[in-house]
Amino acid sequence: MITVHHLNNSRSQRVLWLLEEMGLPYEVVRYERDARTMLAPPELRAIHPLGKSPVLDDGPIRVAETGAVIEYLMDAHPGSPLKPAAGTEAARRYTYWLHYAEGSAMTPLLLKLIFGQLPNRAPGLMKPLVRGVSKKAQDSFIDPQIAAHTAYWEAELAKAPWFAGDAFSAADIMMSFPLEAAGSRAPYGDKPHITRFLKTIHARPAYQRALERGGPYAYA
Template sequence: MLTVHHLNNSRSQRVLWLLEELEVPYEIVHHQRDAATMLAPPELRAVHPLGKSPVIVDGDVVLPETGAIVDWIVERYGNGRLAPPIGSAERSRWTYWLHYAEGSAMPPLLMKLVFSALPGRSPLLLRGLIGAVMGKAQAGFVDPQLKAHFDYWEAELSRSEWFAGDAFSAADVMMSFPVEAGASRGGAADGRPHVKAFLEKIHARPAYRRALERGGPYAYA
């Protein structure tokens, strides 16, 4: 049976959701972040050398990286579901969003998280200076980048009901985490009705709710 190494409040929630959508049997090994550092626990390195989540174990295959995992699950268990036909225009759009989610959307969101947290983790005497520098970097670079991405999501979701077209697909599962994180950290849904509607629709899906029940508390829902 497929096993998901699941970290709380992480990208691995998408993997549970995808498996629930496809009704694939799976087991979960739960891992908890360090309360002080928010990093994954060291025992994950016994599963994969980088010690990151998600990681799935499917027979002899040990596979990290959410996009690669989503691709594997859809190909192995999807039976044509949650992906447009190979060779179609919709498939190229689907593939794009699968890669865009981590390759383009997440880096500025991660920078926002790091820049916001860094002053509070700095020595007390330097906290004010580091806070000023981080604040300037956010205002001058990170926040404009995020706005560009958020506006892009709104425009794309105004073209079709879902990211890859008019049918819900695994591309929407992949995009759920950056959109949820963007709404939580940067106000992505504020004044963007299509982004807000996307979040409402995914959160209402029965498979999404089942994944939350199995995965445990998830801050972005």
């Protein structure tokens, strides 16, 4: 039996969704973030030294990192329509977006989160200075980077309904988190193709079942 160590409001929601799309039975072990720090609980460090989620157990096999989990599941269950045929343009795009999601897309979003929290964590007398530094970093670098990435997503989704091409794939599951996270900070009112993509994935029955299994999810 597959077990997913799942942290609320995290990337691990994608693994639950993938398993639902694949129709594989699994169990969920849920962990809740600290309400003040938003960090994972210490119990998760007993599963992974960094206390990160997702972690997937498949019998004696343990796999961490969302991209690695997705690749493991695709290899363990070959022939899935969620992975394009090898050697095709769709397969090349699939591989690109699978790795881009965490390699490039999440970097400015994480910087936005970190710099946005800095003033709250600064000592009282330092707050005005830290707030100014935080705002400058976001206005001059982070926000333009996020805008460039979202424009890129919009342009790519204008060419085809899914990131790998005409067919839904695990790359779309992987890309869902950066799109949802970015949209939670700045609505996509001027980006109809991203809006269509998010509306379509949120309506998928497997996505809805994953939400039921994973619990409240702020980005849906």
